[in-house]
Each structure stands twice: as structure tokens, then as C-alpha cells.
Amino acid sequence: MPATPARRKSPTIADVASTAGVSATTVSYVLGGRRGDLAASRISDATRERVMAAVDAIGYRVNEPARSLRRNRTDRVLLLMDRLSSPYEQHLAGMIEGVLEASGRSLSIVVCTTAARLDNALGMVRAGLADGAIVQCRDIAGQQHLLETYARERVPMVTISNSIEPNGFDVVCSDETPAIEEAVDHLVARGHRSIAFLAHAHDPEAPEARLAAVRHRLLHHGLTLADDLVWPGARDRTIAFASIRTMLGLPDPPTAVFSASDTGAISAIWAALSMGRQVPFDLAVVGCGNIDECLVTVPALSSAGPVQPDFTPIARLLIDRLDTPDYPKDRRLVLPWEFLPRQST
Amino acid sequence: MPATPARRKSPTIADVASTAGVSATTVSYVLGGRRGDLAASRISDATRERVMAAVDAIGYRVNEPARSLRRNRTDRVLLLMDRLSSPYEQHLAGMIEGVLEASGRSLSIVVCTTAARLDNALGMVRAGLADGAIVQCRDIAGQQHLLETYARERVPMVTISNSIEPNGFDVVCSDETPAIEEAVDHLVARGHRSIAFLAHAHDPEAPEARLAAVRHRLLHHGLTLADDLVWPGARDRTIAFASIRTMLGLPDPPTAVFSASDTGAISAIWAALSMGRQVPFDLAVVGCGNIDECLVTVPALSSAGPVQPDFTPIARLLIDRLDTPDYPKDRRLVLPWEFLPRQST
DNA sequence: ATGAAAGCGCTAACAT
DNA sequence: ATGTTAGCGCTTTCAT
Numbered sequence A, B: 001m002p003a004t005p006a007r008r009k010s011p012t013i014a015d016v017a018s019t020a021g022v023s024a025t026t027v028s029y030v031l032g033g034r035r036g037d038l039a040a041s042r043i044s045d046a047t048r049e050r051v052m053a054a055v056d057a058i059g060y061r062v063n064e065p066a067r068s069l070r071r072n073r074t075d076r077v078l079l080l081m082d083r084l085s086s087p088y089e090q091h092l093a094g095m096i097e098g099v100l101e102a103s104g105r106s107l108s109i110v111v112c113t114t115a116a117r118l119d120n121a122l123g124m125v126r127a128g129l130a131d132g133a134i135v136q137c138r139d140i141a142g143q144q145h146l147l148e149t150y151a152r153e154r155v156p157m158v159t160i161s162n163s164i165e166p167n168g169f170d171v172v173c174s175d176e177t178p179a180i181e182e183a184v185d186h187l188v189a190r191g192h193r194s195i196a197f198l199a200h201a202h203d204p205e206a207p208e209a210r211l212a213a214v215r216h217r218l219l220h221h222g223l224t225l226a227d228d229l230v231w232p233g234a235r236d237r238t239i240a241f242a243s244i245r246t247m248l249g250l251p252d253p254p255t256a257v258f259s260a261s262d263t264g265a266i267s268a269i270w271a272a273l274s275m276g277r278q279v280p281f282d283l284a285v286v287g288c289g290n291i292d293e294c295l296v297t298v299p300a301l302s303s304a305g306p307v308q309p310d311f312t313p314i315a316r317l318l319i320d321r322l323d324t325p326d327y328p329k330d331r332r333l334v335l336p337w338e339f340l341p342r343q344s345t
Numbered sequence C: 001a002t003g004a005a006a007g008c009g010c011t012a013a014c015a016t
Numbered sequence D: 001a002t003g004t005t006a007g008c009g010c011t012t013t014c015a016t
Helices: A013-020 A024-031 A036-040 A045-058 A064-071 A087-102 A115-126 A138-152 A177-189 A209-220 A237-248 A262-274 A312-323 B013-020 B024-031 B036-040 B045-058 B064-071 B087-102 B115-126 B141-152 B177-189 B209-220 B237-248 B262-274 B312-323
Strands: A076-081 A106-111 A132-136 A157-160 A170-175 A195-199 A230-232 A256-259 A284-288 A302-305 A332-336 A338-340 B076-081 B106-111 B132-136 B157-160 B170-175 B195-199 B230-232 B256-259 B284-288 B302-305 B332-336 B338-340
Touching (some): A064 B064, A076 A087, A087 A132, A115 A132, A195 A262, B076 B115, B195 B237, B256 B262, B262 B302
Parallel strands (some): A132 A157, A157 A170, B170 B332
């Protein structure tokens, strides 16, 4: 057997203890993760300083798997998202991380593009890699059962979705319908009769609540939204751009477009401009989400969305579950939406 | 309050063993993470099936911290990024995850907006939460020392940066200068003499290599790029949009703009359109990065960037380090850039 | 104010 | 082909 290069083992708590001339117990109390307060009542200042000096001297770093195994807790939270590339994800992650950090926890993000990956990521929590998860995956409606399974296995979860019911986990939803209806009323009041919809998926089978809301409200006005006016692109700026250009090239194009996302709507404005059309005169555009970019586009984008999106309560929902073993109740948090008419309509 | 949360304990390997009527060792071999091949030579099919049945029956799930502690390995990799919201991050994360998955590893993302957070995240690897890290943080130049420190502590790392030297870790850089110079030549050949630059930071102190390359090449043509032609916005679509509109409102605006990012360049095209200017006639625009969106804008965006960005070698660099304890050499991987002239210039 | 000792759940060297 | 056994590094009683 060839000589295995002796991997220098990193120092353990025992090394710190012997360097400082104290017991491992004392070192543990001095370093004690989130419960540092306990150490104060137990360890003298002189001892603590000696321990810290030893830590620095030998370059000790706690072994997290060992700590997690013993504590049966990680102080880490997973944020599961189906993509990264919109301003929304960045904002959400930043806000959640801030709250978690204040409670002594950290955040890791796992991208879950498929149901199998979502299953896998929740399995990671189940396996003790994190204490809980916040789930932000768009096509999660079909995953009600998956979430319930993990909830039964005592995985603390908060999901952000309008198409799922709390059942062992909390749900954060947006009260979108009134704002979307107001947007439709607004378009109709401005004389639009042929309104296209930019959808997240082109799949007519996939339920898209925003499309349903628009359809329903149009019906209320005696108007219909035909299937051939539903275009793909809400999820991708480039697809949206192409969709709108194709659409505007048709013989009798719609006079307005309602996009299920702001990024799609912004691409729509720009696609119209690129073909020499005037927004809102040749094409009126409404988006969803009210992202910051709405205000700086020209013309400014009318959008249905949360007015000042504050996602910190989402993190607090999860923290409540983490701090309360056998958290008793399911909660539903409703983030209010409004319609904000601007120059694009 | 009980010191240890009275969480109903989840089943362990011992429970599976007694249910299946075998020893814990056998269960361990059947479940053995990445080394499943070893199990084949040891466990009979009948036994394996009995074990798997027991696993399903009692809902067993491996305890990852315990496994990591024992194995001294996690099969997990951290991707550290300073932000999420551009198409680049999405693409990078997806490609890396694919390669890691094929080698039986998983990927978590940690957002590191500050040097302190980068330190903290690398500390997580050091603490045994992951086996290594891929670092994609723009302002990492000042962190050479930090990376060297962790490299000395045997943290396997690959960094993506043009302003850092490999030293105990690998560096992936882009050979940007020739492509950028070609872009400048192209603009000059088309008669542009007053060229603005859209920079990542507005801070004139922060070194921006792309700006330096543009400046240098302009000097070669006897032209200068004055400080008041450097505008902020490459990092943010909205800021870019505002910058260009302000710029075009000046008495004697530049006739071309070179953006350090494609997203900034796209916003520039759009800002020009919004003011009734024609691209490329009133304003020529060049971006950096060659993202997919370049091809679908109108006019299509000229861009200096990688032609078909393949980021999988980045993951392989790290895997080599993970698979080879005391990895001997530092490597530098150069991703070639080209200038791709399109309709925007 | 500090230490001794008993595991947390798992893996792997060493039996058999 | 399967079992025994000795820890991995840490936290937390309980004792002093």
C-alpha cells in the first residue's frame, strides 16, 4: 500500500483545550454558537481570553457537521427558487437573509428547476442539512402533495405561492386579483377591446392565475381573450421581445398587452418601440410585479403589484416555526397588491 | 424548557437494521452515498432489497451531519456570488450544477455582497459545510489576501476573476483585451471620436479593466476618454437607462457608448430609442458579455464576449482539486473573448 | 468556575 | 456475505 499523504488534520476543540490549559468543556462553552450568553455565567473573563488566544494561535475553526450532529440543529435555512435571474429573486433573497442573519442564522440558495430537484432539496432539510426551507417555485401548484409529505416529516417550511393551501406549512400569497381587475378595467375604460396576454408558460394546460383573472374580468365587460392572444415570454426577456414583435406584425394586432411579469412588459414596450410603434398610443402595456425598473422606463410602466414589497415577514414566519418545536398552526400571509397606472397605458 | 428540543427523533440506521434484521454495517453499505459500487461487492441482492424495504417502511433518511462528520467530506460545493440578478449568474450556476451533479455532488449558492460575507462563506467551507467553493465576486481584486489565507487552510477554491493571481487556488479569467480593442477599432473606423463608457462602478478609484482597455486603445488612435464620459450603470439596467438619457440630453453628446455589460448596453439602446434617437446612426452601442439577449434586441447588439460561453470547465477545475488531496499545482483557465459586430454599431 | 463522561448517527477497518 | 467495534468532533448533563 502506497504511503498515503498524511492529510494534516485541522485542529479540534481538544487541541484548543490543551493549548489553553483548560478542558474541552470550557472551550465549548466559550465558543458556544448562538447560546453565547450561557458562557458568560460560567466562564471567567481570564479563561475566556486564554481560550480565544489559543483559538487564534492554532487557527481553530469549529467543525459544523459535528456541532450539528450533537445539537440536532444547524441554524441554517434553505431558500429554494426555480430560477435566479429576475430582480425579484435578488430582492427576496436579500431581505430574507437580513432577517435570518439578525436571528443568528444563515441562508443558502438552491436552484430547483424541476419537481425532482425540489424534492431533493427538501430532502436535504430532512437529512439535517438545514433547519427549514422557504420555497419560491412558480409551478409549485402540482407539488401540494410533496410539501405535505415533507411537512408530515416535520420539515419547517414556508412557501410563496398563490396556488397552494397551507397544510403543515405556511403560505405567503399575493392578493393579486383586485389589482389585476383594476388594470383590466383601466384598459377597457381607455377603449381597448383586443388585449393580448404575455404568459409565463405557453402551455394552455398549465393554470395561470393571472391569465384567468384577466379573462374573467374581460368577460365581465363582455369581452373575450382568445387563446391565440396568449403569447409566451413573461419568464424571459428575449422571448417576450420576440413574441410582441411577431404579434405586432400580424394583420390586425391587439391594441394592448397585459404581461404576467414586468420584465415581459418592459420587453413589450421595447419591442413596440423597435417597430416604430408608440406606447401607449399604438400599444398599451401593463405588467405585474411593480419592480423598480417600471419607474425608469419610458414611458413608465403601469403595473399591478406590491407597492413597497417587504418580504421580511416571510422569514419571520419560518423563524416562528423554527423557534417553536411542533409549531401548532398554519398561517397564510397576504401581501397586498395595487394597480399603479403610469404612462404606458 | 428542556435544553434539547423534544423533537420526535427520526429513525436512524439502527432502526432500519433491526427492521430488516441485519446489522447497521449492512445498512450503511447499502445506502453508501457516492460509493455505491462498494456495496455491490458485499451485499446480496436479497439483503439489499430487504434493507430498502425497511427504509421505505419506516421512512428513514440519512443524517447528513453524521455522515459528513464520519466521512470528513460532504459532497457539496458552494458557489459564492456577489449578486443574482443577471442572466450570467443563472447560466453559470446551471452549468456548474450540471457538472457537479454528474460527479455525485450538489451545489448551494451563497450571496456575498461584501468582503465580510465572502470571508464568512469561505469560513463555512473551512468549517466543513462544503468541500470547496467557486467564487464569482466582481470586486474580488482586493481579496487576494483573503483567498490566499483560506487556500493555506486547505480550502479548495476556484475563482473567476481577471484581477487575481492563482496562489493555492485556480483562477478562471477571460481574455478580454483583444476583443475590446477590436471593438474600439471598429467604432473608430466607423468615424466615432467621442465615445462614452458605461462602468460597473462610478468610483473613479476602483480599477475597471475594461475601461482601462478602452482608454488605452483610444490613445492608440490618438483619442482620449475623458472622465466625464464615464457613466455608471453597467451593473443595473435602470441606472444605465438613466445615465444614457442624461447623457443624450447634454449639448454635445457622444456618438457611441461602450458598456462594460450587455445589460447596460441594452438599456442604452432602449434609452436612445425612448428619446427618438436612432441606433446606430445617432448612437452606436457596444456591450460586453455576449449574452443571449444581444441577438434578439433591435438592432442586435454588438458585443465583446465569450462566443459560446461554456462554464463547465470551471466546475472540473474544482473537481480535480476535490478528488486530489493536496492538489499540487495552480491553474489558470482562459476563456477566449471575441468581438461580434452586429447592427448596433 | 470548571471538568469528566456519555453519546449524537454514521462509516470503515478488521474480524468472521 | 455480513457483523463487531472504535471512533469522527462536539455539546451537555452531572459532578465537584
